[in-house]
Amino acid sequence: MKNRDTDAAWQYHDGTKHSYLSIRTNPHFMDWANRPLLFKIYPKIEPIPLPQDVSQTGVSALSAISTPVNLLRGDAIPSLQDLARILIFSVGITKKRVYPDGENYFRAAACTGALYEIELYVVTSDLPGLEAGVYHFNPGDVSLRLLRKGDFRGNLARAAAMEHAAAHAPATIICTGTYWRNAWKYQARTYRHFGWDNGMQLANMLAVSAASGLPAEIVLGFVDAEVNRLLDLDSRREVSLCLVPIGRTSESPLPAAKEIPALGLETIPLSRSQVEYPAMLQMQEASSLETAEEVREWRDRQPEHSPPSVPSAAAIRLRPLTDEEQPKDSIEQVILRRGSTRRFDRKATITFARLSTILDCATRGLPADFLQPPGAQLNDLYLIAHSVEGLAPGAYFFDRARNSLELLKEGKFRAEAGYLGLQQELSADACVDVFLLADLSGILERFGNRGYRAVQLEAGAIGGRMYIATYTQRLGATGLTFFDDDVIHFFSPHAEGKSAIFLLAIGVPLKRNPPQ
Numbered sequence: 003m004k005n006r007d008t009d010a011a012w013q014y015h016d017g018t019k020h021s022y023l024s025i026r027t028n029p030h031f032m033d034w035a036n037r038p039l040l041f042k043i044y045p046k047i048e049p050i051p052l053p054q055d056v057s058q059t060g061v062s063a064l065s066a067i068s069t070p071v072n073l074l075r076g077d078a079i080p081s082l083q084d085l086a087r088i089l090i091f092s093v094g095i096t097k098k099r100v101y102p103d104g105e106n107y108f109r110a111a112a113c114t115g116a117l118y119e120i121e122l123y124v125v126t127s128d129l130p131g132l133e134a135g136v137y138h139f140n141p142g143d144v145s146l147r148l149l150r151k152g153d154f155r156g157n158l159a160r161a162a163a164m165e166h167a168a169a170h171a172p173a174t175i176i177c178t179g180t181y182w183r184n185a186w187k188y189q190a191r192t193y194r195h196f197g198w199d200n201g202m203q204l205a206n207m208l209a210v211s212a213a214s215g216l217p218a219e220i221v222l223g224f225v226d227a228e229v230n231r232l233l234d235l236d237s238r239r240e241v242s243l244c245l246v247p248i249g250r251t252s253e254s255p256l257p258a259a260k261e262i263p264a265l266g267l268e269t270i271p272l273s274r275s276q277v278e279y280p281a282m283l284q285m286q287e288a289s290s291l292e293t294a295e296e297v298r299e300w301r302d303r304q305p306e307h308s309p310p311s312v313p314s315a316a317a318i319r320l321r322p323l324t325d326e327e328q329p330k331d332s333i334e335q336v337i338l339r340r341g342s343t344r345r346f347d348r349k350a351t352i353t354f355a356r357l358s359t360i361l362d363c364a365t366r367g368l369p370a371d372f373l374q375p376p377g378a379q380l381n382d383l384y385l386i387a388h389s390v391e392g393l394a395p396g397a398y399f400f401d402r403a404r405n406s407l408e409l410l411k412e413g414k415f416r417a418e419a420g421y422l423g424l425q426q427e428l429s430a431d432a433c434v435d436v437f438l439l440a441d442l443s444g445i446l447e448r449f450g451n452r453g454y455r456a457v458q459l460e461a462g463a464i465g466g467r468m469y470i471a472t473y474t475q476r477l478g479a480t481g482l483t484f485f486d487d488d489v490i491h492f493f494s495p496h497a498e499g500k501s502a503i504f505l506l507a508i509g510v511p512l513k514r515n516p517p518q
């Protein structure tokens with residue numbers, strides 16, 4: 003079982019770290035003439051347009067990201083409107099910008115480089131208005147395209163070793179990553195971006211599903227080759243990342259798994275030529291699960307019992323906004339207005355209550371097969387606070403068990419934060435920077451190389467929830483990349499032995515001057 007030989011994940015992680023030197027010695031440049039297409043296009047398959055004027059749930063964004071669906075009994079079957087709403091508010095186009103040399107489309111969820119390398123597919127039973135099949139979703143024309151006709155949920159359930167949600171869902175969304183579309187700019191680091199960018203979308207997907215009254219969950223344990231074959235992927239170029247069963251049906255038994263012949267469907271080439279990064283293919287191969295038995299064993303591995311942390315004398319309890327104080331903007335309104343902040347106002351402050359609301363709502367636990375017991379979390383949050391009213395500037399650890407911050411060192415660290423965020427002004431000008439760090443050794447020990455996918459994906463989803471909680475409060479945020487080892491050094495000795503996984507800067511956007 004290759005998944006257990008975790009040298010592969012370490013090699014990939016260490017080999018794709020950013021450092022002051024690596025950034026300066028990398029000769030890579032973006033070949034604009036060879037820029038990849040941002041959509042996967044099947045030229046020979048008729049589009050099935052989805053309703054674009056989907057009804058909005060109106061459910062408050064903060065509640066949608068933090069309150070699980072409580073479905074005690076009964077079925078929850080998504081309607082075509084529900085499915086369209088979930089797809090559109092996860093990856094749909096929300097903004098168009100026109101530049102002198104062309105136009106760019108921005109989507110519902112943030113994405114490194116706005117390169118949108120994650121594709122969505124749907125495997126469904128017969129739903130009202132949609133016949134059973136395997137579909138690709140194209141956000142460009144808001145349409146589905148039928149790749150295989152018939153009910154293939156039995157194949158998915160088998161690939162996921164009868165995982166409960168996957169075996170009882172009327173429809174499952176499958177997220178895939180397309181290497182080249184992101185590697186054109188980020189080279190081998192794209193495999194990390196798969197987790198971040200997919201996680202961003204998952205935050206939206208889970209929230210909009212919950213707001214639609216439909217349970218949804220992230221399933222990371224599945225036989226890779228079976229799911230890739232079902233979607234007819236060329237797995238040197240595009241691979242399945244996770245399954246998201248939507249809704250629940252008591253209908254049984256599930257249809258038996260079917261034969262899935264290769265389809266060889268034509269798609270428009272992304273670029274004139276593509277570069278393959280062996281480090282990513284090796285990481286994918288080494289983290290693949292090969293049989294249903296391996297999936298079951300992977301899923302059932304229990305966490306090591308870690309000793310409870312000692313409460314710090316200086317613990318500062320979060321003080322989130324009360325229910326009455328919380329903005330009630332709906333999840334759809336917030337997703338539509340979100341857009342990463344390009345410049346923060348360095349003179350602005352945010353209140354501790356607002357920061358507390360972001361941290362509290364974003365870390366209530368994700369529904370995922372790898373997060374057991376429910377509520378578990380792989381990433382730890384570390385903060386550099388610059389200008390938070392009621393919180394001394396300094397470095398903090400977020401003690402999730404006690405919902406409190408522990409002061410690691412007091413001081414003004416704008417210059418350090420700017421450096422850690424790859425010398426970008428954004429992390430220096432923000433009100434607070436939130437770093438996600440993880441005990442990668444422990445995670446790989448438990449989950450093998452696939453733990454690497456899990457930790458990146460979870461970080462992206464927590465980051466996505468932080469984006470939503472931030473924009474609900476009309477503040478601004480942006481994901482950022484970072485100098486890996488310097489981040490650990492900054493937060494040590496507390497962070498010793500951990501690895502840097504993710505960074506989000508939060509603050510007040512600087513208002514642009516109106517055009518003259």
Ligand SMILES: Cc1cc2nc3c(=O)[nH]c(=O)nc-3n(C[C@H](O)[C@H](O)[C@H](O)COP(=O)(O)O)c2cc1C
Nearest residue numbers: 108109111112113114115116198341342481482483
């Ligand atoms: C994980 C992650 C990392 C990012 N890193 C950077 C960064 O280092 N610098 C930057 O200016 N923007 C960064 N961004 C912001 C993206 O460029 C932005 O999401 C993308 O252009 C899409 O725009 P939108 O978020 O406004 O929809 C990052 C976004 C994500 C999700």
